[in-house]
Ligand code: SF4
């Protein structure tokens with residue numbers, strides 16, 4: 001797994017133009033069964049991927065914190081929300097609340113999340129590959145390909161699957 005993670009930026013760079021073309025097409029004409037297809041690809045990938053062997057998302061980037069996240073986590077840590085913000089968060093150039101530093105301060109040495117039950121919504125939903133209307137988050141997904149091994153695999157499988165479906169449909173039309 002670690003070799004794959006180390007190679008991901010280079011692998012993603014190689015695929016960057018291909019992925020951009022693929023997602024531009026997808027955005028223009030998303031297939032009707034996209035939500036179902038993404039759910040299946042996501043479930044299949046995460047049955048095989050153990051995030052505890054990776055934690056690259058927690059090590060290299062951080063989630064956005066909503067006000068609800070801040071209140072919930074601060075309460076769990078028995079802190080005031082403003083104290084929590086001062087100690088752990090900063091406002092980024094887009095005005096979003098993000099971690100002051102990475103790796104995330106709540107990542108334990110064995111890759112467990114110390115606040116797992118109350119973790120930010122963005123962490124619960126990462127890498128968003130089972131999100132409805134997946135074609136609406138293409139830029140984010142292209143970025144995640146370079147960081148999340150599961151996203152890389154899902155996008156590769158997605159391209160292969162859609163290519164096969166396209167070939168079958170073309171053959172049917174020719175018959
Ligand atoms: S979501 Fe992706 S980057 Fe995060 S731990 Fe799992 S496989 Fe790794």
Ligand code: SF4
Pocket residue numbers: 057058062063104105106107108112113114115116119120123
């Ligand atoms: S809060 Fe937990 S899941 Fe989210 S980045 Fe930090 S360690 Fe990872």
